[in-house]
Amino acid sequence: MADLIKTNRRDFLKIAGTAAGGLFIGFYWSGCDSPKMQVLSDDEVLAQAHNFNAFLSISPSGDVVIYSPNPELGQNIKTSFPMVVAEELDADWEKVRVFQANLDNDKFDRQLTGGSGAMPHSWERLRKAGATARHLLLVAAASQLEVDMDELATEKGEVIHKKSGKKIAYGDLVADASQLEAPEDVSLKHHKDFKIIGTPVKNVDNKAMFTGKPLFGLDFYREGMVNAMIQRPPFGMKIKSVDDSEAKKVPGVTDVVTFNNNVAIVGNTTWPLLKAKKLLKVTYEPDGTVESTEDHDRLFVELMDKGKAQVMRKDGNVDQAFSKAAKVVSAEYQCPFLSHSPMEPQNFFAHVKGDKVELVGPTQTPDRARMETAQLLDIPTENVSVEITRLGGGFGRRLRADFVVEAAELSKILNKPVKVTWSREDDMTGGAYRPAVRYKFQAALDEEGNMIGYKLRGVGINAGNTTRENNFPSGSVDNLLIESVNHSSPITTNAWRAPITNFLAYAEQSFIDEVALAVDKDPVKFRLELLDRAKNNPVGEIHYDVDRMKTVVETAAEKSNWGKDANVMQGFSVYFSHRSYVAQVANIEMENNQPVLKKITAVTDCGIVVNPTGANQQVRGGIVDGMGHAMFTNMTFKDGLPTQKNFDTYRLIRMKEVPEVDVHFIDNGIDPTGLGEPALPPTGGAIANAIYKATGKRLRSQPFIEQKEFSEFNLEIKRV
Template sequence: MATLTKTNRRDFLKIAGTTAGGLFIGFNWMSCDSPKMEVLSEEEVLAQAKNFNAYLSIAPSGDIVIYSPNPELGQNIKTSFPMVVAEELDADWERVHVIQANLDQNKFDRQLTGGSGAMPHSWERLRKAGATAKYLLIAAAAKEWGVPASEITASKGFVSHKNSGKEASFGDLAIAASNLEAPEDVPLKNPKDFKIIGTPVKNVDNPAIFTGKPLYGLDFYREGMLHAMIQRPPFGMKIKSIDDSEAKGVAGISDVLQFDNSVAIIGSSTWPLMKAKKLLKVEYEPDGLVESSADHDRLFKEMLASNNAEERRRDGNVEQAFSTAAQVVTAEYQCPFLSHSPMEPMNFFAHVKENSAELVGPTQTPDRAASTAAEVLGIPKENITVEITRLGGGFGRRLRADYVEEAVKVSQMMKAPVKVTWSREDDITGGAYRPAVRYRFEAALDANGNMVGYKLKGAGINAGNSTRQNNFPSGAVDNVLIESIDHKSPITTNPWRAPITNFLAYAEQSFLDEVALAAQRDPVEFRLSLLERAKANPVGGELGYDADRMIGVIKTAAEKSNWGKDSNVSQGFSVYFSHRTYVAQVADIEMENGSPVLKKITAATDCGMVINPTGANHQVRGGIVDGMGHAMYGNLTFENGLPTQKNFDKYRLIRMKEVPQIDVHYVDSGFDPTGLGEPALPPTGGAVANAIYKATKRRLRRQPFIEQEEFSDLNLEIKRA
């Protein structure tokens, strides 16, 4: 697999077409529909490129180039997309090149990375692009050789005719194929014939990453550009006074500017900027609400007691179910704010000119970056270009454009190209956190231990709707009431990997274990019985999930983990559906010297067809480590509008030595591929918490686990197997 790191569109066309021209197929990459593919000459591509979203090209040299629009932040989309095209094309994978697309507002209708939606959105489109190219190559060979196209086969970049012994490379046929008309419909492969899809393929950017070639926003450099770092205010405060005398005295500092409610320090490189920022003296005063963590604890109590919550779902007669219940189980679960903390802190380059702007950097939403710049500058959006670098992580943080806006404003003020870089302290204290939420659950049981009533009330701080009212166990219980209430806070929040479900799954799955215990039933059997109820006669009509697929991952996880078969191992179970994917997990804990030690997590995943087992395993394992680490350690508290934790000395992340054995299994449900960047994270906290309860008989109802008072006498550990 060859990877081209140039991102300039003309460079792409030059490589793709070569001097002799070639085959270009324009197709709408992100649309759900499948329009007719069109064959274009190189001149037509240059003249009419705005009418198309993406291109598959085949050069006379035999090289195949795919222009990839979605930002790559580690979800491996830059590898899996071309695998799908190459599969249907029957290409030689070693001759495939991938180029990261820049923002093109006319061609791409979903040029973003978020919600684990890229592959399910593009699956059919990518297949048809490859299949159409193969159809044209075979048609060109049939015409040249005077044989029926049905007798010609394609394999690894060549087409051949068995009876005559004739063979030609894709490159040999590219020019002839470019003169043929693309069909309306083309046959797609039977999945049983796949040769590339389903095989382990390494990340196409690996060679550049391993050799330190510039791929990321932090790598970007432009001769003559200025560097800037920003001092931002505490949440709910405004600038009262500024003393920049000492900061300006640092060698390499050229200016200190105030804009909006922030202060920009301008200089020649980031090191003097960091030194000067520490010497900058800014005094703040309240500008509305200034909140601390103590305020949030009070707010949660008030919201859960409030009658002003918004009703999200109501099935049956909830009041009667609870008033006549043989037993009622009640519990509350709470999670803190969390920082996204990607490995690469926020950074962006902007060069604002008289009536245009050039933007370069890591963004999950390049169109939002352009829109933000256009609004700030008061110029047409089409006058703004956005070059997308590889992202050193995002987890939802780079869905926002606040750091882009800073670069644009500073460049406008300085009338020069500027790169804004955040320090790690800026990144953790700069806002856009995972919302803090508290849930109250109630379950009504009849005399036989059946759950006949279920209530969930979510209270969030800048969380919006903190529930997922159509997810399990909705549809499996006759009487259901789900409500949410939200507090608007000056502390900014943002989608955080698997938004809302990242904590809701832990709380819900832990509570279902509490209910199973009260009903004296096995946790796995209890969930399966609910799902059979939902499958046979779902309450409230159509389900928001597929009961059969959830049953499939539950049974697989139980089987692969030897659920309940080893009396020396305490096991915790959890299952969740999010982003179209189903994941069940079992955590194994053993007691050592009186302390619970997490030894292994077994995961069963139904994400439809697995495109690339290597990338899929990375996503599942990464999601589990992320979910486990933040449930165990992550915490962000506030004092007078400022986070108490400012760097990794106090904001605790999981360490490599703490990652246990993770066994990954997949359920082949026969469905098309679904999302995988986020769904493995939500079930993890519940599996671990339920296993800890099984081992210690102590229930974890707050995150992070290590800070719970109930465990002050125990040493919670994670060990590598």
């Protein structure tokens, strides 16, 4: 038999019994024990599909039904989760049916999408679900054939007697298997024996998306519901007066409601609501501080020098190191607020029925949506149901529940089912942006060019901790001080894809290049020297895996032919975030005295790659996202309102601007780590370092195209 890994069943709910011929295996992500398996017929499983979240079912026909519990927003979890279950089950993937599970805290733990944590969290739990079912099927087959289990194997939904070649389909075993008690221990495959995991599998929603089937929140419709669009105030302002007389005259508008500092236009369809919203006359007055970008620029300067900082990490004697330094390198980097700008603007359906609420829509945190709704309406959380649709992007914006609570509150006021839809302008101006941050770096160098001291101070606008104090180069420098300063602002912020590291990585990696060049060292070799010091003489705690980081650095240098072509100007960047490691090299060539970005090489260590197709897309998408926002996007404020309100002024990267991207993965057999976010952080640094190599211009602020150092060149993005 295949090389097996032993594990315990403690994360499972196992219930056994008999019914009309189907096998139902319920299992908890969080952990519990129960002695038996519950059996439901295939019809019962399908009829109750929306009510069961954590289960694997097999019908007498051999069809396998797997529910995916985490919200799907493009990170491929709805495909990769079932692949893991099907792998251990030895299912025939062609017979696997995948359904999106709804919120169920009794059966799921961490039923959310964020932090690139879904697969690392659920990896073993998913495997146990499939392996437990496979074991019971083998026991049933051994009984039917009157042979030892060791004589049996499984493949593509069948149990095979190796000596005789006789095969029994899973569907023919479910009635007997369902009566068996699950084992205390279950064996998992060794990764070398995987047949589904590691193979390219198409997204399970592809056909529905291509044919326009309803999947997304915007697609949801309920007979009898009303639609609503909402006018929200500028940040730091409150309503003074509302004149809705002209808005009410628009055909199709049924009501105008002022609530909670908002004004809602209500009607049967969204088109008249868009028109009526423009006719609203709302005046505002200050309700605290009203801020503009000029205020933030001033605050950055003041707080960098005088702000009271929180010490996040301190190693050694930093003051002494800098007083003895042969050379000190200093630089400051700054990034703006950014909108998440998912393709699907925020929307949600709510129906408040007495002390019960039905919620339907795209959310990254269904439990948060439930809890905040229950808190608003002062009802038990168990009285709130949440149905999760597919998300048309999120990037952290849908971690919040403000748009959900709006729908619930409005449904309560109107005593009707309500679907609230945000326009693109609402989405841009409605808040929860990436925080604006400024960093000051200082490095102390000795006579031999070794970095003996390192300082980082981050100042953020509603950023919380502006640093990731335990990331590289922490642990590789004897004397290190990392501090954070936060300014509280009425402008709301939220996690934005790869929170904090989305800009910090660019700033850190650009500064490390500055230090390397100041001592005339190759940037890749300089990083490897620091990693060797962290490996051989670590300072304080090391929170990253030095060997994994070194491997991606060395592999990226190899795959990109680092430094081997004099006509190619290369920039390097490497970063650890969300448990994974990504190194990137950007290639720029000069054409007609202008720098042309030709290629980005990326090497990723995210452990075992479940689905190469999805993983490849995640890396490419992260690079495009990181590149586009580093180069083009900016959000500024005037009197509490964003200056940019739509894509005509909020510049996103275009398809024709995406260069060649060469993607590689490290195959090390480690359990999967995060992948939805880690490819984004290194991109800005790789490009900026390549631009410096090609032009001698150091870009210390984003977006690049708005920097005076950049204005002398027209960086051409060549699509290959």
